[in-house]
Amino acid sequence: MKREHPDSGGSGSGGDFSAPAAANGKSKCMEEPPDAGVDELLAALGYKVRSSEMADVAQKLEQLEMAMGGIGGGGGGGLGFCGGDEGVVSHLAMDTVHYNPSDLSTWLESMLSELNAPPLPPPSASSTASNHPPPPPTEILLDDPLAPAESSTVATVDFSHNRHGHQIYTSCPSDYELKAIPGRIVYGSDDSGPDKKRVKPSKPSSATTVDPPAATSSSSTARPVVLVDSQETGIRLVHTLMACAEAVQQENLKAADALVKQISLLAASQGGPMRKVATYFGDALARRIYRRIYPSEDLSLDWAFSDALQMHFYETCPYLKFAHFTANQAILEAFAGHSMVHVIDFGMKQGMQWPALMQALALRPGGPPSFRLTGIGPPQPDNSDALQQVGWKLAQLAETIHVEFEYRGFVASSLADLEPYMLDVRPSEVEAIAVNSVFELHRLLARPGAIDKVMNTVKALKPKIFTVVEQEANHNSPVFVERFNESLHYYSTMFDSIEGCGGVAANGGGGGGGSLSPGSNNQDQVMTEVYLGQQIYNVVACEGADRVERHETLMQWRDRLGSAGYAPVHLGSNAFKQASMLLALFAGGDGYRVEENDGCLMLGWHTRPLITTSAWQIGRTRTSDDEPPISGLTRPESDSP
Amino acid sequence: MQTNKEENKKNNKKKKKRKEENPHLGFTINDNPDLLMEVLHRLDGRSLGVAACVCKLWNSVCTTDSVWEALCNRHVGRMDGCDDGGRSAVVAAMGGYKRLYTVCIRPVRTRLGNRVGNRAGWTRGEIQLSLSLFSIDCYERLNGLGSGSVGPSSSLAFLHEPVNVRIIMY
Numbered sequence: 001m002k003r004e005h006p007d008s009g010g011s012g013s014g015g016d017f018s019a020p021a022a023a024n025g026k027s028k029c030m031e032e033p034p035d036a037g038v039d040e041l042l043a044a045l046g047y048k049v050r051s052s053e054m055a056d057v058a059q060k061l062e063q064l065e066m067a068m069g070g071i072g073g074g075g076g077g078g079l080g081f082c083g084g085d086e087g088v089v090s091h092l093a094m095d096t097v098h099y100n101p102s103d104l105s106t107w108l109e110s111m112l113s114e115l116n117a118p119p120l121p122p123p124s125a126s127s128t129a130s131n132h133p134p135p136p137p138t139e140i141l142l143d144d145p146l147a148p149a150e151s152s153t154v155a156t157v158d159f160s161h162n163r164h165g166h167q168i169y170t171s172c173p174s175d176y177e178l179k180a181i182p183g184r185i186v187y188g189s190d191d192s193g194p195d196k197k198r199v200k201p202s203k204p205s206s207a208t209t210v211d212p213p214a215a216t217s218s219s220s221t222a223r224p225v226v227l228v229d230s231q232e233t234g235i236r237l238v239h240t241l242m243a244c245a246e247a248v249q250q251e252n253l254k255a256a257d258a259l260v261k262q263i264s265l266l267a268a269s270q271g272g273p274m275r276k277v278a279t280y281f282g283d284a285l286a287r288r289i290y291r292r293i294y295p296s297e298d299l300s301l302d303w304a305f306s307d308a309l310q311m312h313f314y315e316t317c318p319y320l321k322f323a324h325f326t327a328n329q330a331i332l333e334a335f336a337g338h339s340m341v342h343v344i345d346f347g348m349k350q351g352m353q354w355p356a357l358m359q360a361l362a363l364r365p366g367g368p369p370s371f372r373l374t375g376i377g378p379p380q381p382d383n384s385d386a387l388q389q390v391g392w393k394l395a396q397l398a399e400t401i402h403v404e405f406e407y408r409g410f411v412a413s414s415l416a417d418l419e420p421y422m423l424d425v426r427p428s429e430v431e432a433i434a435v436n437s438v439f440e441l442h443r444l445l446a447r448p449g450a451i452d453k454v455m456n457t458v459k460a461l462k463p464k465i466f467t468v469v470e471q472e473a474n475h476n477s478p479v480f481v482e483r484f485n486e487s488l489h490y491y492s493t494m495f496d497s498i499e500g501c502g503g504v505a506a507n508g509g510g511g512g513g514g515s516l517s518p519g520s521n522n523q524d525q526v527m528t529e530v531y532l533g534q535q536i537y538n539v540v541a542c543e544g545a546d547r548v549e550r551h552e553t554l555m556q557w558r559d560r561l562g563s564a565g566y567a568p569v570h571l572g573s574n575a576f577k578q579a580s581m582l583l584a585l586f587a588g589g590d591g592y593r594v595e596e597n598d599g600c601l602m603l604g605w606h607t608r609p610l611i612t613t614s615a616w617q618i619g620r621t622r623t624s625d626d627e628p629p630i631s632g633l634t635r636p637e638s639d640s641p
Numbered sequence: 642m643q644t645n646k647e648e649n650k651k652n653n654k655k656k657k658k659r660k661e662e663n664p665h666l667g668f669t670i671n672d673n674p675d676l677l678m679e680v681l682h683r684l685d686g687r688s689l690g691v692a693a694c695v696c697k698l699w700n701s702v703c704t705t706d707s708v709w710e711a712l713c714n715r716h717v718g719r720m721d722g723c724d725d726g727g728r729s730a731v732v733a734a735m736g737g738y739k740r741l742y743t744v745c746i747r748p749v750r751t752r753l754g755n756r757v758g759n760r761a762g763w764t765r766g767e768i769q770l771s772l773s774l775f776s777i778d779c780y781e782r783l784n785g786l787g788s789g790s791v792g793p794s795s796s797l798a799f800l801h802e803p804v805n806v807r808i809i810m811y
Contacts, residue, residue: 315796325773352777352796359776360769362731393784397776400734400783577766578773585752585770585800 044255049104060108067112237266237278238488244285245484253289260286273495280533281488284540291541306534307349307386312527314352317498318586319611322579322594322603323438324353327467329575330615331434332360334465340431341369344423344461346415347440348375351390355397362401370404372431374423379411387411415440416450420460433463441557442470445550455564459618465569466616470557472602472609475539476550487539490610491532497605498528500591554600554612566616570599575613579603671698678702682711686747709738713746713768732772735779744778744793745771748800774800 039051049057244259260282267278314320335341341361345353354373362368373394377387387409398405412418425433435458444450458466473490477483538549552560558568576596583592583603595602595609602609670677681692681702689712693703702708710729732738749771774797781794793801 315798328773352780355776355780356773359731359735359772363728363772367727393780396783397780400779401731401776402734574766578770581749581753581766581770585749 041258044258047104053105057104057108060105060112064108064111233266233269234274237263237270237274240266241278241281241285241488242481242485244282245481248285248288249480256285256289260289273492273499276529277488277492277495280491280529280536281484281540283533284537287537287541306531309527309531309534311350311352312524313531314350316524316528318583318592319603320352320438321582322601323469323611323613324356325578325582326571326575326601326613327436327438327469327615328353328357328360329578330465330467330569330571330613331357331436332364333572334434334569334615334617335361335369335432338432338464339369340372340426342372342374342425342431342433344374344376344425344433344435344463346376346435346437348377348387348390348409351375351394353436353438354394358394358398358403358405359401362403368401368403370406371398372406372408374408374410376410376412376415376418379413385409414447414450415444416447416453418454418457420457423461425461428462428464433461435461435463435466437467438469439471441468442476442550442552443548445476445552446545446548451560452564455561455566459565462618464617466566467613468557468561468616469611469613470554471551472553472604472612473551474553474556476552484540487536489608491536493605493608494532494610495529497591497610498525498532500605554597554602554614557612557614561616565618567619568599569615569617571596571601571613571615575601671696674698674702678705678708681708683715684708684712686712686742704739706733706737706739709742713738713742732775735775736782740778741771741775744797745775745800749774752800 039047039049039054042049240259240262244256244263247253247256247259263278263282263285267275267282270278310320331343343354343357345351358368358371361371373391375387375391380386391407391409395405395407408424410418410422425431441451441454444454471490473486475483475487475490477486535549538547539551542548561568576594579594579601583594586592591605593604593606593609595604597609597612600612600614602612604610670680677699681689681699684692689703689708693700710732732741735741746767749767753767778794778797781796792798
C-alpha cells in the first residue's frame with residue numbers, strides 16, 4: 001500500500017490548467033532532461049518523481065489537497081465539487097500557468113505557492129483532478145466531475161454497494177491514463193451516503209459548476225474530478241485493467257506485468273461483483289502475459305466439470321431457462337400438426353431443456369406425437385457414456401407421461417464433424433425436424449470453414465425450424481483491446497445480475513421443505529461465477545483454435561445465417577409472455593428485461609442485452625401468425641382469468 | 642378407513658348421547674365424508690392446508706388429489722382444445738396436483754401476483770409456466786436430484802427462497 005500512496009499522490013496533481021484569461025487557455029510545457037533514480041512505477045505512467053523525493057511529494061500533495069479545500073466534501077465525498085470553492089479552483093484553472101506537470105515536485109511547489117496567496121477556505125477533504133501526461137492545449141480543468149470523455153464501452157459497473165450510483169466509464173485505449181487520486185483513500189467506505197454526493201453551495205453562482213447528475217454527459221474536453229472514496233479506486237481499477245490490456249496488445253510486457261500486480265491490489269479493495277470481475281480479468285491477463293514465457297497450459301476443462309458448472313449456472317440464473325423456454329416455444333409451434341417429430345440438439349449436456357417440451361407435447365390437443373431426440377455431445381475423457389445416461393433419464397420421464405420416445409446419442413468432438421447421413425433423419429414428409437443450438441455455434445468460429453460446414457449440414461437436414469441461442473456481445477474482434485473492453489463490460493453486467501438473484505438466497509437457505517442448506521446457495525453462486533470465469537479466461541488468455549468463446553452479436557449472426565440461406569422466424573408473443581413471467585419469478589426480477597428485436601427475443605440486465613434467442617428456417621420469411629392456432633398452449637390471445 | 646369407521650361409531654354414540662341431551666344438535670359434517678369433500682373442493686390453497694390440520698378425516702380428504710385438482714382447474718377453466726382427462730393423467734403421472742400446486746403454482750402465483758397487482762384469477766400463461774417448471778421438477782426427482790420427495794428439486798429451489806426487497810440506490 002505504500003506504493004499506492006505516492007502513486008495516488010502523484011496523480012493527485014492537477015491536470016491541465018489553462019493559461020490565463022484567454023478564451024482558450026493554453027498551457028505551457030517545458031521539457032526537462034530525464035532524471036536518473038526516477039520511480040519506476042510512476043515512470044511507467046508518465047510521471048517523473050525521484051524515489052528520494054517520494055515522501056516529500058506525498059506531503060506536498062496533502063497540503064495541496066487541504067489547500068484546495070472543501071471541494072466535494074468530506075472523506076468519502078461524492079462526485080461533484082462545491083460551488084462554494086469554485087473561486088479557488090477556477091483560479092487554479094484560469095489564472096495559473098503550470099509547467100510540466102509530470103515533474104511532480106516542482107509542480108507541486110508552484111501550486112502551493114499559488115494557493116498560499118488567495119484566502120484558504122476551511123480545509124476539508126481532498127479533491128483531485130485527473131492528469132494527462134501530455135496536456136492537450138485546449139483543456140479546461142475541472143469542468144466535469146465525472147467520467148473522461150471517450151466513448152463508453154465499459155459501462156455500468158455497479159457500485160450500488162457503495163451507494164454512490166452508477167458511473168459510466170469510457171474506454172481510453174490510447175494511453176495509460178489513470179484517474180487522479182486524492183491523498184486519503186478510504187477503502188470500502190460505504191457510509192458516505194447520498195448527502196455527500198450533493199453539492200454544497202456556499203457561493204451559489206459559478207460559471208463552471210457542473211451538476212453531479214450531469215455525470216452521464218461529458219463535454220469532450222472535460223477533465224474529471226474524482227473525490228475521495230472507494231468508488232474512485234473502482235475507477236482506477238477499471239483504468240488499470242484497460243491500461244494493462246493496452247500494454248499487452250502493444251507487447252509491452254514489463255508495463256503489463258506491473259499493471260497486473262496493481263490490479264490485484266486494487267481489486268482487493270473493492271467488494272461485490274466488481275471485485276470478482278476484476279479478479280477474473282486480472283487473472284486472465286496474467287495468464288496471457290505469462291503464457292509467452294511459460295509453455296501454454298491446458299486451459300480446457302474436463303467436460304464433466306464444465307457440465308456441472310453449467311448446472312449451477314442453470315439453477316442460479318434465469319439465462320438458460322429463458323433460452324430453453326423460448327426455444328421450446330418456437331419448436332412447439334413449428335411442430336404443430338405433425339405426428340412424428342425429431343429434435344436434434346447440438347449441445348445435449350444434461351438435457352434440461354427437453355422435459356418441458358415433452359410435457360407441452362403431451363398436453364397438446366390431439367395428444368402427443370412420437371418424439372425422437374438426437375443428442376450430440378463431446379467425447380468424455382473418462383469414457384463414461386454421459387449421453388446415453390441422459391437419454392435414459394429422459395426416456396423415463398417420457399414413459400411417465402406417456403410420450404412415445406426414441407433417443408440417440410451422438411459423440412462428436414466438433415459439430416463440423418457431423419454429416420447429414422449420420423443423423424438418420426427420415427424424409428420431411430414423414431417427420432418434422434427441429435435443430436437446436438444453445439451456446440454452441442460460436443465455438444465453430446475458432447476454426448475456419450467450420451461454421452459454413454455446419455450451416456450446410458443443417459440445411460441438408462431440411463429442418464422445420466432451427467433455434468439458435470447465443471450471447472449478445474462481440475467478443476471476436478481481432479483487436480485484443482476491443483475484445484477486452486467488450487468482455488469487461490459484458491461480464492461486469494453478468495456478475496451484477498448474478499449478485500441480484502443469487503445474493504438473496506444467501507440468507508437462510510430454502511424456504512420450503514428444507515431442501516437446501518444455508519451455505520449451498522452461496523456455493524451455487526460461486527460455481528456460477530467460476531463458470532463465467534472460465535469463459536473470461538478463454539476470451540482473454542487464449543488465442544487461435546483454443547479460443548472457443550467467440551461470441552458475436554445478433555446482427556452478425558443474422559448476416560451469417562441470412563447469407564447461408566436461412567430466413568428468420570418470428571417468435572410469437574406467447575414466447576415473450578412466458579419469458580417475462582419466468583423472469584419475474586427470479587429474485588432479482590426487476591433487473592431483468594426481455595426485449596423483442598425484430599422477431600428475436602433478448603434477455604438482458606437493465607439496459608444491456610445479454611443473450612438472444614432466434615429462430616430460423618430455410619426459405620422465405622414466415623411469422624408464427626401464419627400458423628393456424630392449434631392448441632390452447634400457444635394461442636397468442638390475451639389470457640383470460 | 643378402518644379407524645375412520647371406528648371413530649365414526651364412537652362419534653355417533655357420542656352424538657346420540659348429545660342428541661338426547663340436547664335435541665337441537667343435529668347433523669355434523671363429519672357424518673358425511675362425501676359432503677365434506679364437496680365443500681372442500683371449493684376451498685383455496687391456504688384454506689386447504691388449514692383444513693388438513695383439523696382432524697384425521699379432514700386430513701384424509703385434503704390429501705386426495707382431486708381436491709387440489711379442483712383448485713387448479715377452477716380458475717383456469719377449460720384450456721381450449723386441451724383434453725382435461727389427458728391433462729389429469731399427465732399431471733398425476735408427474736407427481737400429482739397437490740405437488741404441482743405447492744411446488745409450482747403457489748410460488749408462481751405469489752410472485753407474479755405481487756408484481757401485477759391483485760389479480761383475482763390465474764392466467765393460462767401462469768399455468769403453462771407452472772407446468773413447464775413442474776416437468777423439470779419431475780425429471781430431476783426421477784433421477785434422484787434434489788432433496789427427495791418433499792422439497793422442490795434443485796432447479797426449482799429458486800422459487801422457494803425468501804425474496805427480500807432490496808433497495809438498490811443508484
